[in-house]
Amino acid sequence: MVPIGHYLVLAGTLFAIGAAGVVSRRNAIVALMSIEIMLNAAILAFLAFARLHGDLRGHAMAFFVMAVAAAEAAVGLAIVVAVFRRRATVNLDELRELKG
């Protein structure tokens, strides 16, 4: 059996990769994907802790997170489509109408 610590290291690494992606990548779709990686890292941590504690609450949480992530992705992609229709780009560096 794989020890719990390994799962947690994996979850932490995925979280860091996701966070770094959001901060450094300028394409809105890639940023959205990075956010999904962060959410999945959290799910993995929940499941690892659920195994550690022998508790089912972490499993239930995973379902909540999946449902929420789906709702978030639906709205997020709709916003990206709205931006692309009007501005023909989804690069965050080129979206500079709002500043001051």
Added chain:
Amino acid sequence: MSAHDLAALVPLVILTVTGALCLLLEVTGVPVGARKLAPRSHIVWCSELGLAATALVLLRLFARADQPALAFAGALRLDRFGLGLGLVVCVAAALAIPVAVGFLRSRDLDRGEYYATVVFAALGMIALALAADLVFLFVALETTSVAVYILAGIDRRSSRSPEAALKYFLNGAFASGILLFGVALCYGATRSTAIGALGPALRGGDGALLASAGLLLVLVGLGFKVAAAPFHMWAADAYDGAPAPASAFMATAVKAAAFAALIRVSVNAQIDAGSGWISAGWIIAVATMTVGNLAALAQRRVKRMLAYSSIAHAGYALGGVVAAIGGHTPALGAVGFYLLAYTLMTTGAFGVAAFFERADGAGCSHDEWAGAATRFPLVSLAMAIFLFSLAGVPPTAGFLAKLNLFACMIDGGFYWLAFVGVLNSLLSVYYYLRVLVFMYMRDPDPQLAGHGGAFVGAGLAIAALAVLLVGLLPGTMLDLAAQLRDVAPG
């Protein structure tokens, strides 16, 4: 199901039904009795009645909540603090809907979906204010956030609104990811997701380090939502780019609900008065108010100035939160009262911006508002009341709330925090009154036009009267605020 479960369910069910009804009325068309009204007035009335009913239920629960009670196996906590901030959310939504009507009609956005989204967002916020479990808190926060992303991007044919929504969405979803990972760590440390379990876990044992890391991530996630420095960068773009009526709602209701969650988590963590958490909170509060004020000084658009001003006000409120975490319980009521006053005056000020806003964000700069007082005397008078209140001039709600908040900081021993707060508030007088100089002392701009109407007029008038009334009845309001003291596990 116990009686408490049912009681907690009632406001949430009313709002769900109201939102569904708003959507339904959009598809079914105008009922016979409402044919003489302006199009979709019945949907506005439907959402307002739903919010009023929710507010009445919350008031009734507030009156009965001497003894806080847990509902749904600890997911919600019915205490006066949560119920009070739930009422603030109802007020924000009920004011943000009428002031939106004129702008929405002018942009052909006047659809049932807008009102339904506001109502669903209010549902999420009330749930967030009552949440006593981190799982429930996350779901409530996301219900709120997803609805508010939609509101920010509702004017999808304009070039600014979708950009604001995209920036708001990416920052908000990033914050949710951070918060969720923090919840996972807290769950690992405490073997429970109850907010009340955090305090004991932090004070020692195997999971103390894990619980601290989890708490830190949860607080950072909530810090994004209240736009605390250094996580405030998104707020100016989101509030400036979103349609003004949506900003009126986003800048007030979201902040009130996120502050409720922030306070509940941080007070339940039972942090030692001398620990690094307090110093960090102190520094963040000072940074938030100063950054917001300095940036607001240079703005040439009223909407963007109001966006930075909302960051500065979050800083003052954070100062109160720090005093509350430091063990000074009356600060909880002071923050709650401050959020009420802030909601009234900021919804009103953004409502006036919505009155003047035209396509693609035009009609919202200082220059365009020149001489507005000669052409729109009543709206300008309302704006003057809101701006004096934001600046903290007596006898307005803003003055009383600020005075009470700074007094609490001093009583709690945070003298420097109160001192920096007062200095910042003096600084802010300049940029608030500058708007009035343009409105009252410049030659009128013939291009300026407004979207009037009964709803807009009523919304602005009620907000302005409420700002004055709260300021003129200090005794009643402070007594009410003093009851919002109980957030720790009972």
